[in-house]
Amino acid sequence: MSGEYSLTDVLERIYRNQVALEAAIMELTLHIEKQGSKEVGDNIRGALQTIEENAGFIKQGLARLKKQDAD
8 A cells, every 4th residue: 555655746746736826826816816805815925926836846846756667
């Protein structure tokens, strides 16, 4: 059982969850902005920018881990 889930597999699923949450938050942001809360929308978009930047870093790290697993 211990060999069923590699660290890379677990991290990949966490990354996918992060991307899904980012998309869901963006949908809520669009709804909030339609209701006239531009300031709240701007604040959320700032936080989403951080998530997006970190997602790129995570994706690169996962690619390196996968390469190491293949070697």
